Amino acid sequence: MGLKTFRPYTQTLRWTAISDFSELSPRHKKPEKSLVETLKKSGGRNAHGCMTSRRRGGGHKQKYRLIDFKRDKRGVPAQVISIEYDPNRTARIALVEYEDKERRYILAPVGLTVSMRVSSGPGSEIQPGNALPLREIPLGTQVHNVEFHPNRGGQMVRSAGGYAILMAKEGEYAHLRMPSGEVRLIPIGCYATVGQVGNLDHENISLGKAGRSRWMGRRPASRALAKNPVDHPMGGGEGKSSGGRQPTSRSGVLAKGFKTRKKKKPSSKYIVSGRPR
Numbered sequence: 001m002g003l004k005t006f007r008p009y010t011q012t013l014r015w016t017a018i019s020d021f022s023e024l025s026p027r028h029k030k031p032e033k034s035l036v037e038t039l040k041k042s043g044g045r046n047a048h049g050c051m052t053s054r055r056r057g058g059g060h061k062q063k064y065r066l067i068d069f070k071r072d073k074r075g076v077p078a079q080v081i082s083i084e085y086d087p088n089r090t091a092r093i094a095l096v097e098y099e100d101k102e103r104r105y106i107l108a109p110v111g112l113t114v115s116m117r118v119s120s121g122p123g124s125e126i127q128p129g130n131a132l133p134l135r136e137i138p139l140g141t142q143v144h145n146v147e148f149h150p151n152r153g154g155q156m157v158r159s160a161g162g163y164a165i166l167m168a169k170e171g172e173y174a175h176l177r178m179p180s181g182e183v184r185l186i187p188i189g190c191y192a193t194v195g196q197v198g199n200l201d202h203e204n205i206s207l208g209k210a211g212r213s214r215w216m217g218r219r220p221a222s223r224a225l226a227k228n229p230v231d232h233p234m235g236g237g238e239g240k241s242s243g244g245r246q247p248t249s250r251s252g253v254l255a256k257g258f259k260t261r262k263k264k265k266p267s268s269k270y271i272v273s274g275r276p277r
Helices: 011-015 200-204 210-215 266-270
Strands: 003-005 017-019 036-038 063-065 078-084 093-098 103-107 131-133 142-144 154-156 164-170 173-177 183-187 191-194 271-273
Touching: 017 200, 078 103, 154 191, 183 266, 266 271
Parallel strands: none
Antiparallel strands: 003 017, 036 063, 078 093, 093 103, 131 191, 142 164, 142 191, 164 173, 173 183, 183 271
């Protein structure tokens, strides 16, 4: 795992820093056929053809990898066959094979290598890649792929380098410190995977040029101040003017510090302490 830089033959290469993919298994360049699906691009449009997410479109063709976020094959050990690249997420994925020859993809944590064995369910060892209920995980352990509700599958802490820390256990809830710094109550019967998500150098990647963003399906974004008043509240004016008003979004919602979370949201009672500002 590391970054690959280039000699600055061009201005693009001067700032380019991409992954060297050294942690991937060389003999598994193609994904498992039984675990991929066709991924159709939407271009940011919904079923009615209306654009709901701007600045999306184009990009390289991709196949979606079916990831086992539930880890519901419990009590059956599995062996890691390969560490692979997934174009749909920042983390690496691991192909594991169970004793009955069934294969599944899981998120690859730090320290997981080929030929290691992983398992899920009560009584599993506390080692990277094993999934256990929060009631059996020691305090201070780093976890990822955490469930919100029991048996629903991991929904939190799944991006590269992410981890949550188990702070305390009180009654039917566990206190988890999330990557944002927020401390949240999670039912103690929810499953979590031990370890930190791999591919730690993802945060240091520099694409180097606009074309690489287009390969990833990201279209250009123009500044609000460069637009006309009909297109954005902060548009118009002579020269580089701020318009004499607070920065807002295209729809007029205040930016830079305005809290958008609903004050009476039902899930607020599960937040012990908010994330630091």
